[in-house]
Structure formats: C-alpha cells, structure tokens
Amino acid sequence: MAQLREFTYPSSDGVHAIHAQEWVPQVPLRGVVQIVHGVAEHMGRYEGAAAFLAEHGYLVCGEDHLGHGKTAQQGEEGFFGEKDGWSLVTRDVAALRKLQGEKYPDQPYFLLGHSMGSFLTRTYLINYPGTLTGVILSGTGQESAPLVALGKWLAGLERRRLGHRGISPLVDKLSLGAYNRKFAPNRTGADWISRDESQVDAYLADPYCQYQSTVSMFEAMMGGLQYIAKKENLSRMDPSTPVYFFSGDQDPVGGMGKGVKKVVEMFRQAGCRDVTLRLYPGGRHEMFHELNAPEVLDDLLAWLEEHRGNA
Known part of the structure; x- marks a missing residue:
C-alpha cells in the first residue's frame, strides 16, 4: 500500500495555493512519476495507476491545475486566469517538478x-529541456x-461576449460534444472516454468533473496547441529525452490514432531519438480507465524500467 500525502505550494499566479498529492511507495524507491491531468478532472482520478506504480517502487505525484480539483475555489471551476493562463499552469507543473526533485x-x-x-507536458518539454529522465504522453493529438x-x-469571440469566466454551449458542443458523437x-455524454461503463459512470458522478470549461480556458488551450505545433519551438526540446506515447486507437482526441501518429512524426522530425508508440485496439480516451487497464499499466511499467537508467 502506498502512503498518500497531500500538500500545497504557491501558484505562479501569485494568488492561489496549488493542491498537490503524492503516493509514496512502501518499498525501495525506483523513481518519480509526476502526472499532469487533463481538462475538467483532477489528480484523485489517478489513484489506481498511482497505487500500481507505487507498488513497484515509483513515487507518483501531481497537482490540481488552476480551476481544477481542490485548487479551484467556488466559482473558479474550469478557469485558469484572465491572462497567460497556459503559461501559468505550465509554470505550476514546473514548480512541482522542482519541488519534488529537491525532495527526491x-x-x-x-x-x-x-x-x-x-499538451501541457509538450509545452514543458519545449520550455524546460533536459530536466527529465523521460516523458509519457497519454491521449494526445x-x-x-x-x-x-x-x-x-x-473562443475569443465568445470571451468578449460572455467574459473570461463565461461558459459557451457552442464551444462545448464543437469540442467535447463532437468527441461523443463518434x-x-x-448511453451518456461521456461515452468517448472509455468502453468500461462503470468508469464512465464514476466520471459523471465525480463532483470535481461536473463543470464545463470557461471560454478563456479553451482559448488558452488552443493557444497552447498552436505553440506546441511550431517547428521552431519543437527544435528547443532535448532530443535525447525518451518519449513514450500511448493511446486507444478509438480515441477521438488522437484522431482515432492518426493524430497520435502525427505527433510522433513531429517529434521524430524534431530530432527525438527514442520515441515509442503504443496504440491499443478498441481503446478510447482514458486508457488507465479502459477495459484493458492492467495491460496498459504493465506496458508503462516495462517502459519505465527500461528507461530509468537514463537518469
């Protein structure tokens, strides 16, 4: 059993306390895995994966982003900030990496x-090259x-109409709504995340997942996607950092596999020398919550074990 510790640290926005947690192994430490969660969710959803990795000696940590989980104050759900939201969250990820690196x-x-x-992790790779043993990208595109x-x-148009904290049904319909239509x-509004109905129901029942993104956050994320697609930015990554991509081949975020392969090719063209891709047949967006999650975790552990010596 892993020991769960919760703590906070100052956000780069100078206002918020970022809520973070770590699962500490009760066996000799073999490495640290920092998880960067997705939109409209939180670190608590990674408890199963964290427990598995901790059992095998990997300390798992992560933070709830601005506007998410236990970091968000009431009325702030799905909101990064009025200015430079993508940069703020990336810097919060980097701050935790520094903090944990000093502890371990x-x-x-x-x-x-x-x-x-x-997408945030890909931004981190550009902004903080050479600071990681390896990188894992799940459900990317x-x-x-x-x-x-x-x-x-x-999103910018809707922000000017609704304000930074506004919610746009149109933006939501064209983004997450489009994924589900496939x-x-x-059965539900979140069928696209997994074939496992119990996991979909747990997601829909989670109070920290029951909100829509603000238009300013969506706008910031689109800006992030533009940033991580530019060749001149990709060229700033450390080409020696190993990268492991895994996704379901029925994940609409990854274009049913095509978008993931596109990103893999972008990394290879940028000179990355150790790039691995694993696509799981039939898998949807959240492979840690899929029917074959044990296989996914075993494959991840094998990759970590293979690459931990690069530190």
Missing part, C-alpha cells in the same frame, strides 16, 4: 501528461492548424 534528488524523474495534460486557429478565434447512439 538522484531519482529518475518522469513526467506523464494525459489529454490536455499531454494535434488537430490541423486551421481548425485550432478557428477554435481559438471562436460513439452514437450514446
């Missing part, structure tokens, strides 16, 4: 980003540049 020096250190967290630009423009007829 000389340990292999991995960053694992899921969905929006994978890359929409075409015109589509991302259109999404950002539309699995019609739908």
